[in-house]
Amino acid sequence: xxxxxxxxxxxxxxxxxxxxxxxxxxxxxxxxxxxxxxxxxxxxxxxxxxxxxxxxxxxxxxxxxxxxxxxxxxxxxxxxxxxxxxxxxxxxxxxxxxxxxxxxxxxxxxxxxxxxxxxxxxxxxxxxxxxxxxxxxxxxxxxx
Numbered sequence: 465x466x467x468x469x470x471x472x473x474x475x476x477x478x479x480x481x482x483x484x485x486x487x488x489x490x491x492x493x494x495x496x497x498x499x500x501x502x503x504x505x506x507x508x509x510x511x512x513x514x515x516x517x518x519x520x521x522x523x524x525x526x527x528x529x530x531x532x533x534x535x536x537x538x539x540x541x542x543x544x545x546x547x548x549x550x551x552x553x554x555x556x557x558x559x560x561x562x563x564x565x566x567x568x569x570x571x572x573x574x575x576x577x578x579x580x581x582x583x584x585x586x587x588x589x590x591x592x593x594x595x596x597x598x599x600x601x602x603x604x605x606x607x608x
Contacts, residue, residue, distance in 0.1 A: 466605075468571075469538045470495040471546040471560060473553035474518045477508070480547060483595055491602050495545065496537050498555075504530070538562060543569040545598065548584065549576050560587050573598050 472480050477499045484495045499508045504525065511521045534555070538544060544563040546556055563570050569589035578584055579591050592598045 465492060465494055466542045466602075467494040467496060467540070469534075469541040469544045469559065469563070470497045471544050471556045473547070473549065473551035473556055474499065474521065475551040475553075476547060476549055478512065487595070487599060487602070491599060493602060496541060498534050498537065502533060502537070534559060535562060538568065539566065541568065543571060543589070546570055546572045546588070548572060548574045548578060571598060571601065 470480070470484055477497075481497070481500060484497055487493065488495055499505070507521070507524060510516075538559060544559060546560045548556065560570050560572070564587045570587060571590050571592065572579075572584055572588040573592045573595060574584060575593070579593050584591060590601060592601065
C-alpha cells in the first residue's frame with residue numbers, strides 16, 4: 465500500500481480530514497496526517513474540542529519534536545500530497561521543499577488560485593486544482 469504524507473494548513477485540518485478518509489477508502493492508499501496520526505493527536509482533539517487557534521496550539525508544542533517527527537514521516541512515505549488553500553502555512557511550504565530536496569514526488573492540490581506560481585510549479589511533481597484530478601492521477605499511479 466502506498467503511503468503519502470498529507471501536508472496541509474493547520475486551519476484546514478478538520479475540512480480535509482473527510483477528504484483524507486475518502487481518498488484512503490476509494491484508492492487504498494494511506495495518507496499520514498501530521499495533525500491526527502501522531503503523538504500530538506490527543507492535543508489536537510483537545511484543540512478541536514475547545515476551539516483553540518493555531519497560535520494557542522503552537523504555544524503548547526515542542527517545535528523540535530514536531531518538525532523532526534514530520535520530517536521522519538516524510539522520509540518514510542512514497543511522496544507528499546500538499547494542499548494549498550486560503551490558509552497560509554509555513555509548515556506545508558517547508559514540507560514540500562524538504563520532500564523535493566530528498567527526491568520524493570510532491571503532488572500539490574492548489575485551491576487558492578496560485579497553481580501557476582513559479583515556486584509551486586518548481587517544487588511540485590504534478591499540480592492539481594481539485595481533489596478529483598488528484599484521485600484520478602493516484603488511481604493511474606496505483607495501476608502502474
